[in-house]
Amino acid sequence: MATDPARLTADLVRCPSVTPEEGGALALLESLLSGAGFRCVRVDRGGVANLLARWGEKGAVRSFGFNGHTDVVPVGDEDAWSVPPFAAEERDGVLYGRGATDMKSGVAAFAAAAVDFVQETPPGDGAILLAITGDEEGPAVDGTAALLDWMAAEGEAMSVCLVGEPTSRERLGDTVKIGRRGSLNAVFTVTGVQGHAAYPHRAKNPLPAMARLMDRLASAELDNGTEHFDPSTLAVVTIDTGNPATNVIPAACRATVNVRFNDRHTGESLSAWLRSEAAAVAETFGVGIDLRISVSGEAFLTPPGPFSDLVARAVEAETGVTPELSTSGGTSDARFVKDHCPVVEFGLVGKSMHQVDEHVPLPHIHSLKAIYARILRDFFA
Incomplete structure (x- = not known):
């Protein structure tokens, strides 16, 4: 049975993981990924919870990495919300809750895509790594940086990495980030x-x-x-x-x-x-x-090339939208990953992130999973 990314998003939203609290989100993902054959390691540091999950052999010739975070910003004035911020309430095909857009839906989509991929068409000589942190919205000192430090010490490596942050501006698929200011x-x-x-x-x-x-x-x-x-x-x-x-x-x-x-x-x-x-x-x-x-x-750029082309082709194939390669926006954990391997970012429309009544249309989560799944198929083809 295919892994439902919308249901997984809702389950993650119900975890009150306001940075730096883990809130049960990483434990939920660890259970899912372990059950699918991923080797999971908690890489906690400085009171921050982090999770590294790998399917395949360490040192594989080709290794595809996903990076994301399950911590969320505070809800602010809870009375201003029309729904409880951690109830994952659905209305007319839209899921509401803190982290629904930024970025529990992105994590759910790439986790679901990875689980289904290794169970249906496992790459014989490849590996898939999921580096998920609980410290992106906070100081970001002991989050993705800690995961990358641990990977370097343990000989773990990603050939390329896709960060699942919300990058689309107006329409799902319109923007892929190839750098940041x-x-x-x-x-x-x-x-x-x-x-x-x-x-x-x-x-x-x-x-x-x-x-x-x-x-x-x-x-x-x-x-x-x-x-x-x-x-x-x-x-x-x-x-x-x-x-x-x-x-x-x-x-x-x-x-x-x-x-x-x-x-x-x-x-x-x-x-x-x-x-x-x-x-x-x-x-x-x-x-x-x-x-x-x-x-x-620091400012960085992953020059347009094979990796950004692969991501852009998958986005266009699934959405019919030709994405713009952009460096706009604020900082993200890609600023750490760029020292490890080529990195690009792609995810949902981010208009409601950090806002009261943060929300995501459920069909967008399914589309995002389909894009990530196509990227995996094309990378390991």
């Missing part, structure tokens, strides 16, 4: 001297310096884009003094910027530019500027 956060603290607003000469106001710095950064044109990437962007996301008084010049001011960058830059090159801009403003205004930078992912 990098992401950098920078927190600036400008320190001056507090004083009375009526006697500004006795103080050193940090606000004009911060305003000048934020204007310089926000006005800068980082680049004009590259062959596969849109132009890089810098957004000022917060400026704060914490000053409730109208007659006090504050001692300090803080601001945060987020940079989404293409392959013209690295986290290191952008960090150097930010430090240089801060130093110039600090010298002009005679203030101190402290800067803390965190890079959550």
Whole structure:
């Protein structure tokens, strides 16, 4: 009997796996996959639950990998939901619940496709690996990164990997991701001297310096884009003094910027530019500027080629839609996988992810399973 990906999605949604809680989701998948002949290993690290499942021999000539996550973001105001967020309620052919789109449906679809494939047409000289984490929506330090560290230590390897994140924009099949922009956060603290607003000469106001710095950064044109990437962007996301008084010049001011960058830059090159801009403003205004930078992912690209072509052909064959090869969107765990093997991403339409009443049409889950199954057949043909 074929594995029903919609039923599996519903079962996973009923697991309250708000990051980093496992919530029973990985235990459910381990039971399914073990029963189908997969060797399952829990690769837990730092309080995070992770699962690696392999069918076939270690070191197989050809090994196809799937990557995904079962952790979900918090539900927010539960009273704003029209359905209980972990009840997996179905209405008119649509399944509702936290994680229904991002991305328990994707995990269910590739798990179901893999189970049926190895039972119906097992690849004699091949292997299928499923790397599933409970730490994608959180810090992502002990999730897919932990799985890849364990794989390297144990001699496990994927020839290629497909990440099942929601990638489609308007219609299932319209977008395959072949890369991602990098992401950098920078927190600036400008320190001056507090004083009375009526006697500004006795103080050193940090606000004009911060305003000048934020204007310089926000006005800068980082680049004009590259062959596969849109132009890089810098957004000022917060400026704060914490000053409730109208007659006090504050001692300090803080601001945060987020940079989404293409392959013209690295986290290191952008960090150097930010430090240089801060130093110039600090010298002009005679203030101190402290800067803390965190890079959550570098820009990367899997150049169009045999793997992206294989995925695109399967998508078109099952949906009738020719997908665009894109690098848009935020970060994903593909940023870790790209150091291990060629990686692309394909999944459902992501419009409702992270929203109240997150939902997925049930036919889309079945279509996604069919696409993943075709990809497996074509890869091992």
